[in-house]
Amino acid sequence: MKKLIVFVIALGVGALVCAWLLARKGARTRIQRHLWQPFYNRASGLYDLLDSLTLGWLPRLRRPALDALPAPPARVLEVGIGSGRLHVQLAEHYDAAGLDLAPGMVDYTRRRLAKRGLVSDLRQGSVTAIPWPDATFDAVVSTFASSAFPDAQAAVSEMARVLKPGGKVIIVDAGDALDGNRIAWLLARAWEAIGDYMRDERPYMQAAGLVDITRRDYGPWNCVHITVGAKPGRL
């Protein structure tokens, strides 16, 4: 028991030191650019396999994003589609579009959709310059991708720009729990140590002019949250 306590304390201190080092000198941005982006681009199949190994756990954590969408038919953009697991569900019910920085993920998702006879307007590009005109979508959704975006404000503002008045931005990601859960805190520091940004998206949504902003924590130790904001106006 004593050894376990020492191990947990050492892990916490180690994660804190790594997070502090990473917070300096833009190291996280470099990790995203030089480690994670090449991984997403070249190992989309491996990313997808890791998803399968969670035995339905990740799909369950993505589920609230689907539940927050407007009823079909609607035009929905997913940002950071990854290997396309959520995107298949979107394309089954909505007029779907998808964006990812990694060309490998875009190709992987395109093949996944084609196998099921589904269509979506898939494009390669960055959330900080979304390649669609203003007021195109009824909803913009993103799961477990915003923690990879170095510039959260630019990302959320772009999501808001492509929304129609009355449309919603829906973001699901990991981070600190609002109830202060200590395991969630430790996990958040560990994710920071591997280059992710742990955030509360509400202030970014507010600064982007979104209204009716809500956040709900869920999942193990409340370490995942869904944040929803609406563009003023009516669909």
Ligand SMILES: C[S@@+](CC[C@H](N)C(=O)[O-])C[C@H]1O[C@@H](n2cnc3c(N)ncnc32)[C@H](O)[C@@H]1O
């Ligand atoms: C951890 S994966 C999540 C994928 C998927 N949404 C999921 O729920 O599994 C993060 C994805 O975001 C993409 N991504 C990272 N930075 C991005 C950016 N600036 N613009 C668009 N996509 C980005 C990555 O290429 C990767 O496919």
